[in-house]
Amino acid sequence: MAEFSRIAIIGLGLIGSSLARAVQLRLPSIYVVGTDNSAHVRQRAAELGIVDEVADTAAAAVRAAELVVIATPLGAYAAIGREIAPELSAGAILSDVGSAKQVVLQTLTPLLPSHVELVPAHPVAGTEQSGPDAGFAELFEDRWCILTPPEGADAGAVARLQAFWMAIGSTVETMDAHHHDLVLAVTSHVPHLIAYSIVGTAADLENVTRSEVIKYSAGGFRDFTRIAASDPTMWRDVFLYNRDSVLEILARVTEDLTALQRAIRWREGDALFERFASSRAIRRAIIDAGQDTEAADFGREGQRHPKSQPIS
Amino acid sequence: MAEFSRIAIIGLGLIGSSLARAVQLRLPSIYVVGTDNSAHVRQRAAELGIVDEVADTAAAAVRAAELVVIATPLGAYAAIGREIAPELSAGAILSDVGSAKQVVLQTLTPLLPSHVELVPAHPVAGTEQSGPDAGFAELFEDRWCILTPPEGADAGAVARLQAFWMAIGSTVETMDAHHHDLVLAVTSHVPHLIAYSIVGTAADLENVTRSEVIKYSAGGFRDFTRIAASDPTMWRDVFLYNRDSVLEILARVTEDLTALQRAIRWREGDALFERFASSRAIRRAIIDAGQDTEAADFGREGQRHPKSQPIS
Numbered sequence: 001m002a003e004f005s006r007i008a009i010i011g012l013g014l015i016g017s018s019l020a021r022a023v024q025l026r027l028p029s030i031y032v033v034g035t036d037n038s039a040h041v042r043q044r045a046a047e048l049g050i051v052d053e054v055a056d057t058a059a060a061a062v063r064a065a066e067l068v069v070i071a072t073p074l075g076a077y078a079a080i081g082r083e084i085a086p087e088l089s090a091g092a093i094l095s096d097v098g099s100a101k102q103v104v105l106q107t108l109t110p111l112l113p114s115h116v117e118l119v120p121a122h123p124v125a126g127t128e129q130s131g132p133d134a135g136f137a138e139l140f141e142d143r144w145c146i147l148t149p150p151e152g153a154d155a156g157a158v159a160r161l162q163a164f165w166m167a168i169g170s171t172v173e174t175m176d177a178h179h180h181d182l183v184l185a186v187t188s189h190v191p192h193l194i195a196y197s198i199v200g201t202a203a204d205l206e207n208v209t210r211s212e213v214i215k216y217s218a219g220g221f222r223d224f225t226r227i228a229a230s231d232p233t234m235w236r237d238v239f240l241y242n243r244d245s246v247l248e249i250l251a252r253v254t255e256d257l258t259a260l261q262r263a264i265r266w267r268e269g270d271a272l273f274e275r276f277a278s279s280r281a282i283r284r285a286i287i288d289a290g291q292d293t294e295a296a297d298f299g300r301e302g303q304r305h306p307k308s309q310p311i312s
Numbered sequence: 313m314a315e316f317s318r319i320a321i322i323g324l325g326l327i328g329s330s331l332a333r334a335v336q337l338r339l340p341s342i343y344v345v346g347t348d349n350s351a352h353v354r355q356r357a358a359e360l361g362i363v364d365e366v367a368d369t370a371a372a373a374v375r376a377a378e379l380v381v382i383a384t385p386l387g388a389y390a391a392i393g394r395e396i397a398p399e400l401s402a403g404a405i406l407s408d409v410g411s412a413k414q415v416v417l418q419t420l421t422p423l424l425p426s427h428v429e430l431v432p433a434h435p436v437a438g439t440e441q442s443g444p445d446a447g448f449a450e451l452f453e454d455r456w457c458i459l460t461p462p463e464g465a466d467a468g469a470v471a472r473l474q475a476f477w478m479a480i481g482s483t484v485e486t487m488d489a490h491h492h493d494l495v496l497a498v499t500s501h502v503p504h505l506i507a508y509s510i511v512g513t514a515a516d517l518e519n520v521t522r523s524e525v526i527k528y529s530a531g532g533f534r535d536f537t538r539i540a541a542s543d544p545t546m547w548r549d550v551f552l553y554n555r556d557s558v559l560e561i562l563a564r565v566t567e568d569l570t571a572l573q574r575a576i577r578w579r580e581g582d583a584l585f586e587r588f589a590s591s592r593a594i595r596r597a598i599i600d601a602g603q604d605t606e607a608a609d610f611g612r613e614g615q616r617h618p619k620s621q622p623i624s
Contacts, residue, residue: 075581099531124528127608128595134608143530173527183524186514188531193576194506195532197569199591202498205564212495214597215485216436218455219411219500220507222604223535229595232588239576239584250573252517254566257509261562264505264551269387272551276544279511283440283541285526292534296439296446298610 003160004030008065010058010080012036012045013231014126015097016071017135020050022168025137035061036132037076044132059087067164069121070096074103074237081111090115093157097123099184099234100242101148101177109150117157122146122180123170124188128229141169142290148177185245189238190253193246195227196235315472316342320377322370322392324348324357325543326438327409328383329447332362334480337449347373348444349388356444371399379476381433382408386415386549393423402427405469409435411496411546412554413460413489421462429469434458434492435482436500440541453481454602460489497557501550502565505558507539508547 007023009016012034023030034051035058036042046054055061062068062084070080077096088094094116098104104120112118125143127134145165149158162172175183202213202221213221239246263271287294319335321328324346335342346363347370348354358366367373374380374396382392389408400406406428410416416432424430437455439446457477461470474484487495514525514533525533551558575583599606 124531126531129608144527146528179519183520183528184531186517186520187525187528187533191510191532191536193572194510194569196588196591197572198503198506198565199594200587201561201565201568203590203594204568205498205561207491208495208498210594210597213499214594214601214603215456216458216495216499217598217601217603219436219438219496220503220539221499222598223539224503225591225595225598226604226610227532227535228588228591230588232585232592235588236581236584240579240581243576243579246576247573249513249517250569253510253513254569254573256513256516257506257562257566260505260509261559261566264555264558267552267555269548269552272548273544275512276508276540276542276547278515279508279537279540280544282511282515282522282526283537285522286529286534286537289526289529291526291529292538296441298538 003163004066006031006033006065007067007069008032008055008061009034009051010036010061010068010070010084011072011076012041012051012132013071014130014134015123015139016069017045017048017050017132018137018139019069019071019097019135019168020045021135021137022140024050026168027164033061033065037072041132048132050132050135058083062087062092064089065092067093067095067161070094070098073231073234074098074100074241075233077104077107078111081108085111085113085116088113088116091117093117093119093161095119095121095161097121099188099238100245101146101180103241105148105150105177117154118150119153119157119161120148120177121161121165122148122184123165124184125170126230128226130231130234138169140165143170145170145172146180147172147174148180149174150177181242181245182248185242185249189242189246190249192227192230192235193239193250194253195224199225199228315475316378318343318345318377319379319381320344320367320373321346321363322348322373322380322382322396323384323388324353324363324444325383326442326446327435327451328381329357329360329362329444330449330451331381331383331409331447331480332357333447333449334452336362338480339476345373345377349384353444360444362444362447370395374399374404376401377404379405379407379473382406382410385543385546386410386412386553387545389416389419390423393420397423397425397428400425400428403429405429405431405473407431407433407473409433411500411550412557413458413492415553417460417462417489429466431459431461431465431469431473432489433473433477434460434496435477436496437482438542440538442543442546450481452477455482457482457484458492459484459486460492461486462489493554493557494561497554497561501554501558502561504539504542504547505551505562506565507536511537511540
């Protein structure tokens with residue numbers, strides 16, 4: 001993998017710091033310059049030793065880099081684009097890891113000189129934790145990374161970025177940015193929105209106390225709180241910048257939820273059963289596709305107590 | 313723990329078979345008779361050796377039992393109540409593990425002879441798996457078990473049932489059945505309904521394929537599919553029999569979701585941020601209360617790859 005000798009990562013949170021660690025582990029010949037707008041994060045990245053060099057500014061970080069990856073909330077892209085555009089090398093690839101992709105093309109394309117190739121990317125991976133200490137090198141292994149090159153993008157640049165993500169363990173797919181935004185609205189953005197919403201609802205009820213919600217959360221609620229613990233700035237920006245796809249999918253979700261609500265009100269047991277039974281097939285397919293573990297309850301019980309063996 | 317010498321468990325699915333295993337492990341002096349309306353499950357329970365005796369019918373199972381625990385979907389309670397009522401011993405405690413409690417009192421109270429004490433219970437524990445093979449003895453450890461005795465219930469019977477659940481590792485709380493149903497609607501029933509709903513929506517979109525939903529599920533959707541893999545019969549009955557509380561909480565959830573939807577439409581970033589940030593406090597409290605693991609992503613990544621150590 002001699003495709004890149006020097007790369008820059010702008011933003012050293014969960015994803016950026018994981019990317020730095022993955023390169024260090026799997027592509028150690030690449031020189032990695034990292035930066036972050038937080039002095040505390042820059043210092044922490046230096047202490048952790050996850051990049052070869054910490055730069056104070058994005059402009060300084062990207063100088064001579066052959067690949068630049070923006071790993072910040074989407075709301076910061078415009079300012080970063082303006083800051084780094086004059087510093088980008090001829091032939092450099094500018095990419096990112098953002099969860100919405102149409103906005104990346106819209107924001108960055110007008111800012112870039114013609115000698116830079118813009119190839120947005122989205123590794124579909126993450127945890128609910130944030131910051132440089134939460135990252136780990138294996139985050140992207142066995143996960144999908146979606147590239148959304150603009151029409152007319154340089155095929156060589158796309159191939160180089162694809163090889164880079166494959167080298168750190170991901171499977172790469174290319175798709176249109178509009179379609180990406182719709183797919184991710186379904187599989188990620190709307191689930192997060194609903195989780196945030198219901199956690200907020202539960203915290204604000206008059207007739208059920210917050211302490212009861214916490215005590216009895218093992219009945220399902222706790223899984224929603226995990227998702228709702230994700231970084232609020234990142235998610236605010238996802239909803240602001242993938243607004244149209246999120247609203248489109250959300251309309252479908254509320255329509256279907258209303259139908260279930262009506263089935264409960266009218267005691268239509270068969271309709272409920274059919275809907276619930278069909279969900280199991282999807283779960284099975286996700287496990288078969290290696291995108292989740294089969295361990296009951298995510299293996300949470302097993303972490304405390306080894307599963308008892310059947311006594312025969 | 314000489315409170316009971318013989319108990320009966322009616323229904324040997326995930327919860328019933330876990331209860332049988334827990335008694336075998338923690339209260340081995342108790343003689344356990346188990347039954348199930350499925351001949352296959354009865355045979356499997358015998359093969360697994362998780363009960364001392366398998367009875368062919370509920371009526372046969374309860375004879376001479378000092379404690380009878382119904383562990384079937386709620387819809388089966390009326391028929392079971394009619395079947396076992398004439399066979400219950402004087403002084404026997406009839407209990408259950410159902411997820412809704414007002415309906416248990418309404419259904420069973422009129423069927424029981426006065427020499428039987430009805431003390432409904434709800435262990436707030438479970439996984440998304442079903443059947444006698446999915447059970448394990450530690451399921452109830454460090455989990456809450458809620459008792460909802462009717463007004464005027466015998467205090468001695470309540471105390472004996474409480475001691476029983478504590479002996480298998482649970483912490484016991486007593487509350488009014490109506491309040492129980494509202495609390496569980498928030499922490500369990502409505503989250504399950506929403507998960508079922510969104511999984512169904514995602515499977516039926518015209519412009520996003522099912523295979524895309526599966527491939528990119530690691531962005532959050534897969535967590536919903538886990539919940540939505542739970543037993544459809546059990547959950548159908550929860551919604552039919554806890555109808556009023558579920559509809560009440562669901563109305564609040566959709567109201568709050570609509571407010572978030574509106575904030576997205578009008579690009580109110582601050583409102584979104586505030587809502588998202590406050591969810592983190594609830595998550596923290598659930599982890600501190602021991603009701604979930606702190607491991608990132610439920611430790612799923614860690615199961616495949618040990619977290620890389622910072623290189624310093």
